[in-house]
Amino acid sequence: MRDVAVVAFAQTAHSGHDTGLTEAETLHPVIEEVRRATGLSRFGFTCSGSCDYLAGAPFSFVSALDALGAWPPISESHVEMDAAFALYEAWVRLQHGDIDSALVYGFGKSSTGDLREVMTLQLDPYYLAPLGLDQVSYAALQAAALGGDRAELDEIVRRSRADGRANPHALDLPDPSGTEYEVEPLRPYDIAPITDGAAAVVLAAGDLARELAETPAYIGGIAHRIEPHYLGMRDLSRSPSAADAARAAGVGKGPVDVAELHVQFSHEEPMLRAALDLPEDTVINPSGGPLAANPVMAAGLIRLGEAARRILDGRARRAVAHATSGPCLQQNLVAVLESAPPSEEGARRG
């Protein structure tokens, strides 16, 4: 595998309410920021993630292309998934060897619709969606299946929100309080906040990575896996697809200083921690994670960006990033980011 690294990352100051900007207007500044940071105005490949049902109209990616200034025409593609999966596609494309740079971005405005019910629409359309099973409800079913410790979950939320308050890009959320349930066993604060935002990452391969960053965040391994869909036919207390992806990405091949996990509900943190088999001393979601800011369709990419940022600025030597898609962690992507190029030890691949 060719050495590919994250060399730049930018995200919006995420908002908990509609600021009156369109998705494309939200995105434009982060594209400008990664262009400035890398000095690149053109990229060998561009890939993005966004969602029509989140936007409320078909072709959400078309206006983003206009915000980008895609001229002369660019080599470009789009996934209807979190932009972390767009990053995977870009990483694969860089493996061809004919191009050296890629721009990846994702964006979403959850504030315009009702995220809980929009997410109902991704369920089996015969047996689950007609029941009106919403996102918080199916997450609560998973939390119940796990049977997590309340004090541990409260501490996860407290820590995530405190870290979020220290992160200028995350929301300012208070320490968790209140004993009422949203959908038992989930309390309102167990649920990631409604967030609008965007993020962009630049990947570079080979010599270009070293030219653009002093310590590029090399992708040591990256993989994703999906599992069956119907909730009643899965052991909801485990995430085998996250475990498989982590093994394929080589998470266990070394120490993990930091892990940024796509935790949209507090109980997902212990589940993912177990699935990824993370060491005790790994720092989880120092950015605050999605429990402090969850711009849907960008939140997974932000995990990769936040993990990479800690390699880029020298605070970590080996970091793990995780992104998810589908109901109850149905599909999971895991990446290992390292300060040393993988060619020195042979990259793991998906």
Add this chain to the structure above:
Amino acid sequence: MGERCAVIGVGQTRYTTKRTDVSMAGLVREAALRALDDAGLTFADIDAVVVGKAPDMFEGVMMPEAYLADALGAAGKPMTRVHTAGSVGGSTALVGASLIQGGVHDRVLVVAFEKQSESNATWALSTHLPFGASLVVGAGGYFAPHIREYMRRSGAPDHIGALVAVKDRRNALKNPYAHLRIPGIDRAMVESTPMLWEPIRYLETCPSSDGACAIVLASEKAVTGTPAWIHGAAMRSEPLTRAGRETVSPQAGKDCAADVYRQAGVTDPRRDIDVAEVYVPFSWYEPMWLENLGFAPENEGWKLTEAGCTALDGDIPWNPSGGVLSSNPIGASGLIRFAEAALQVRGMAGEHQVEGAATALGHAYGGGAQFFAMWIVSNRKP
């Protein structure tokens, strides 16, 4: 280009207005099993699955790949969902091929579908957000002015569109999977149908279809059966609202073609390519794309159409399968072009086989003619 990659299996469903006998999963499964069967493989032989379709509003299922994972044997594997508007079928093939060209996987299943009968295409495509500044009136209303401008610039006679409509529907009669079957179709019949979005007549537009298409891609060492080798693969996108944008012959289409020709060593497409499956949803787009893709000089594409060059027995057959004008499950339509190109060079196109086809172009476009995906396949190893 990376590692060598070949199409080793193709599967299609019969395209039709309503496939009421199957679920969405049943529809995609049918195409996938046929593609696997063609390759002599089973789901167990597949490393990764890539799914493509147009906007989720067509079926009212958001990110349906999550629910389709079981039907496509994807459990335990990577699964990706591509969406690039009308070009998505082509882009999906390219994303699948990329996984092999990048050396990540050896066998990839690519599936694209649309089950338009679950709702209504016009509704799904016109669910615009409030606060538009422009008046957009459906795909036909969008493209009709560009066709009018082409007619003005090229001086093409009015009947060229009808000739394409007749030619593609006659080809469709030779394709067992094609949706529209209009025995005895001729120019007079096409010209007697009403103008929907003048200058586009009813029979000069594509149908709304249910259907799925699947292909199996393999690395060189994993090839089974009859391969169609990929010699070039490219995507290009350009902004919709750029000032001075050339909408009749978009630059992104020209650049995409130039890239794919360079990779494949094509210097004169009309001479070097034996057959093309090109995304023509409105009949006039055949002469327009003949020029955009370099098969004819500017303003002269219609002369090739008029002279019969693009007919099944012409020197450069376009859309022997009947094309988008005959079958249009939107999200799959691009992949069908790519798959039909592969069938031709594998010599497996049946009654609509172009004799001796060795090199073929697959083409798809989408959005406001701003997203392009193309590949060139050949029966020779690159």
Add this chain to the structure above:
Amino acid sequence: MPSDPPSALSAGTTAAGPDPLEARHVLEFPGGYTRSTGPVIGRFLTELRDRRIVGVRTAGARVLVPPLEYDPDTGEAVTGEYVEVGPAGTVQAWAWVRAPRAGHPLDRPFAWATIRLDGADTSLVHAVDAGAAKAMRPGLRVRPRWRERPSGNITDIECFVPEVTMINAPVRAEYRVRPGAALTRFFTKIKDGVILGGRCATCDQVYVPYRTSCPSCGVLIQEEREVADTGTVTTFAINNLPDPRAPEVPFVSAYIMLDGADIPMIALVGGVPAHEVRQGMRVRAVWVPPEERTMSMANIRWFAPTGEPDVDLSAGVPGGGV
């Protein structure tokens, strides 16, 4: 800082005011999607309509309920053997909904549960009407409460109820949509009868409607530029299919290059028979009276011919055009 209230308690606090620049936008296919079920799901729903619950056997002899078409473990098609299960079953895991939402099957507090029906090897997801959260527990025995008139939908089972005590698929997503910063600025000027564009300093092109970034250069557009309400029809379609925004059929939707702009807008052409519209025709906006103007494009009824001589398009499209 306030604590986190459950959603029902905060409902209403985000209610839209009379802001003319906030619109309700609903995505709802009229009449509901027409979903073909295929044989396996169809068999289940047919039995359900007859108030029977069946599972399907896999090649590995497991009984899947609800019947899936493909074995989630192996991906193989299931066998054609259907087995009646339940109707009673056992709750595996549950989640309590304190404040039901509009789309939920019950309008009072209830549980979502995974339920292992007797004779099944997998769990069905459904609602349990248990009255109170404390009535729920893993292992709870439940049986279905049937809808009065079953129709062949998963909701024919209204819900499950504890044993001891007692399709057509509407898809609707609702949004509150705002026009964005640039269009808001544009509409503010439209209300005053002015068409606002923006000039990109890098490529010297004037964009209409006003936008904040250049689609060609990708840079910020910082200069506002008013353009004329006169222009030239570059090309057009005559639409014979009705559209709610057009007064009649046929109607003309045209690309109009406004004087001073470098990109055409798409708008109606009126005040002239459709077949007399020409490429190169000069037109002027027909505005609604000032007192009827709002912050929307409806302020321009359509564009009507000015009577000036046509522009010769063979020399290139006015206002740029490559």
